[in-house]
Amino acid sequence: MIGLEQLGQQAKEASIHLSRASTKDRNEGLTLIAKQLLEEQEAILKANEEDLLSAEQNQISKAVMDRIRLTPERIKAISDGLLDLVELPDPIGRELDSWTLENGIQLSKVAVPIGVVGIIYEARPNVTVDAAALCLKSGNAVLLRGSSSAIHSNIAIVKAIRSALEQSNMPINSVQLLEDTSRKTAEQMFKMNKYLDVLIPRGSQRLIDTVIEKSSIPVLETGAGNCHMYVDQSADSSMAIQLVINAKTQRPSVCNAIETVLIHKDWFYSFGKDLIDALKDHHVELRGDQQVVSIDPSIKNATEDDWNTEYLDMILAMKIVNSVEEAIEHINHYGTSHSEAIVTTNPDHAVKFLNEVDAACVYHNASTRFTDGFEFGFGAEIGISTQKLHARGPMGLEALTSTKYKLSGEGQYKK
The missing domain is CATH 3.40.605.10 (Aldehyde Dehydrogenase; Chain A, domain 1)
Incomplete structure (x- = not known):
């Protein structure tokens, strides 16, 4: 040697x-x-x-x-x-x-x-x-x-x-x-x-x-990927569910897979059960805050560590927020400045999210799985x-x- x-x-x-x-x-x-x-x-x-x-x-x-x-x-x-x-x-x-x-x-x-x-x-x-x-x-x-x-x-x-x-x-x-x-x-x-x-x-x-x-x-420096997807109040339900599923399950072991989904309370009480069922159908283990667990008691209670964890596995933390501002605050506090996404039909919320989230890549109505040199046209990374x-x-x-x-x-x- x-x-x-x-x-x-x-x-x-x-x-x-x-x-x-x-x-x-x-x-x-x-x-x-x-x-x-x-x-x-x-x-x-x-x-x-x-x-x-x-x-x-x-x-x-x-x-x-x-x-x-x-x-x-x-x-x-x-x-x-x-x-x-x-x-x-x-x-x-x-x-x-x-x-x-x-x-x-x-x-x-x-x-x-x-x-x-x-x-x-x-x-x-x-x-x-x-x-x-x-x-x-x-x-x-x-x-x-x-x-x-x-x-x-x-x-x-x-x-x-x-x-x-x-x-x-x-x-x-x-x-x-x-x-x-x-x-x-x-x-x-x-x-x-x-x-x-x-x-x-x-x-x-x-x-x-x-x-x-x-x-x-x-x-x-390359960073770990504690990535988030925020589902806004106005998000199209089918699009939001599809994007969360893709960003978590398409290849969960990579750094651009999401580890936490943040959901506006109004959207959650209308479509949250559908999202939870879809994630369970894909064998995703969920960790939720009190509001999430109150809807589905079978979900594990999330701890402070869950908001900080890059699982790289079929595990997803789920948190309910009251506004896009609260989602941005959570991401900027717990995120690793890697890849973050918002699902919304509200253009003002999209612009606010894209401008105020501190990350290398910020998405609107798209999966975080595209953060990749090949996908960006660099050949590799x-x-x-x-x-x-x-x-x-x-x-x-x-x-x-x-x-x-x-x-x-x-x-x-x-x-």
């Missing part, structure tokens, strides 16, 4: 070569990776079975099992995503702005790679491919550190990626995996300022908080940022670039 220091050195050297790689070389590399993943599908799925068996023996939750699981369909989708990424414009070398200074010096601002990106993530082996592909497309080397729960899958995937890079004009060390998943090694990675230019955590709030607290490397500096929301290629000012003169000097 290669040591962390050596991985860092190799990544730094690869980043220098990558910064000079042509658009053609980077796109050809991605195309080869897409092909290699399909060719090595059997080995990847076999490795994934090891991870799933280990997860089952360790009594890992169904939600985490779903994030670990790979299937032929998922691998095909990952491969197709790489080919979609190839078709996107090259983010590197773009002239973002230009002007001439009073002294005649011509100045241009251009997009350049960040350098070496460190990714620390949990469970999902698809992140291994997404992160590597986005970094390569944007001219960055990447050092990946996944969790022990998907280590066999990650090793198999990175082996396929590096096999493809060997056939390309790209450095093989552009993509590297830290196979030691111990906490001690992770904390050493947090201090690798000499080699890593930015660190991106993806996973639980606990992981993200740990990286932010202990890293001396700049952190591009490195994560969903809930901070306000550099990048916010789904982070695609632009978020993995920095800027450089190029100045050209005719002998001007400072007097």
